[in-house]
Amino acid sequence: MSSAAPGTRPHYFVPQPSRHPAMAAFGLFFIIFGAANWINGADWGRFSLLFGFLWLFWVLFSWFSDSIRESETGSYGRKVDLSFRWSMSWFIFSEVMFFGAFFTALWWMRSHSVPALGGVENALLWPDFKAVWPSVSAGATASPAGTIEPFETMTPFWLPTINTALLLSSGVTLTIAHHALREGKRGTTVMWMWLTVLLGFTFVCVQAYEYHHAYTEMNLKLSSGAYGSTFFMLTGFHGFHVIVGMLMLLFITIRLMKGHFTADRHFGFEGAAWYWHFVDVVWLFLYTLVYWL
Structure with missing residues (x-):
């Protein structure tokens, strides 16, 4: 000590x-x-x-x-609080780099790998190959031998758009809860926090239904060429981060109900809020680059 x-x-x-x-x-x-x-x-x-x-x-x-x-016993002072803030900032930065790697892989395949396979160097080997993205059938993918089963690509309507509205709404409810906590309104804070957790849980349920629909009705799987692998890796890892963030907010809500945090000292709340807003921002990039482009 x-x-x-x-x-x-x-x-x-x-x-x-x-x-x-x-x-x-x-x-x-x-x-x-x-x-x-x-x-x-x-x-x-x-x-x-x-x-x-x-x-x-x-x-x-x-x-x-x-x-x-x-x-809660007062062991943490200002220096410890500052170290927590720096730690959370660097953690979120590492998560930015994590998703940046997957977004870069998506860009590289769309802009370089697939066009290169359709270049003149490969024309003799695969004369019928079509260098298009997103690929929707055997022969039009990066697997010209036809080893990839035909599949449908995911569109932004309507489940991804509904999920976008859910996440953006959760960011608003979380911000309202934060302002209520800073004003000392614990009951109001708890109410808005439970709503935020519910919106996050609904997002996960909608994405689970989307995955079931993709596998059973669209034949879109993790093995569906470069498109399928990048789609499920990006949306899957984001969904995992949503689950983690939702659990963080759930535990923060329970702590609020137990009387933890004050209007002046509540970094546990703020750290979870930072993470949740980061998840929201990543989804906006994902929604645009994966579902629309």
Whole structure:
């Protein structure tokens, strides 16, 4: 612990040695080990995967409980709050780079890879190949041998547009909740936060229905050439981030109901809000580049 005088908040907080990082790594090992064996035909791998997830969730619950207790007992001072803000900023920056890599891959395939396959160098090998994007049939994809089954491409109407409205609305309700918290209106904050969580949950449900429709009625799958792989990688990873953000907002809402946070000290709320607005912005890029162009 820090050497602050009794009754005062420490300038820096030095936590006691923790078992949580090692235990989290233990759970991650079983997640990766189980997933690797399951996708390679070993049915027992799913049990390892399930055990790893359950173990990791228990560790995270214990870890976060300790952090919340430290915060609520006044162990965190201004320097700690500043370090949290920098940490969240760098984390979101890393997420920007993560999605930037996938958006760059999409741009490279559309602007370089597919046109190159349709160039004069490959005309003798694949004379009937059509370098078009998005590809919708065998022979018009980056698989001229016809190994990709015909499929339909996804349009912005209507499920993606509905999801766009849901996410944008959730950003508005979250901002209203933030202003209510800064004004000390806890009941109003909780109400708007529950609405934000509901909008996020609805987004995930609509996307799940969209995936079911794509697989069963459009024959659009992860294996549907470059179009299918980029579509599901981008929308799938974004959907995962929506789930993570929704859980963050859910736990923040529960903490608000327990009396945590004040009008002046609520970075836990702000950090989750930053992340949610980041998810909103990524979806706007995704909605434009994947569904419209």
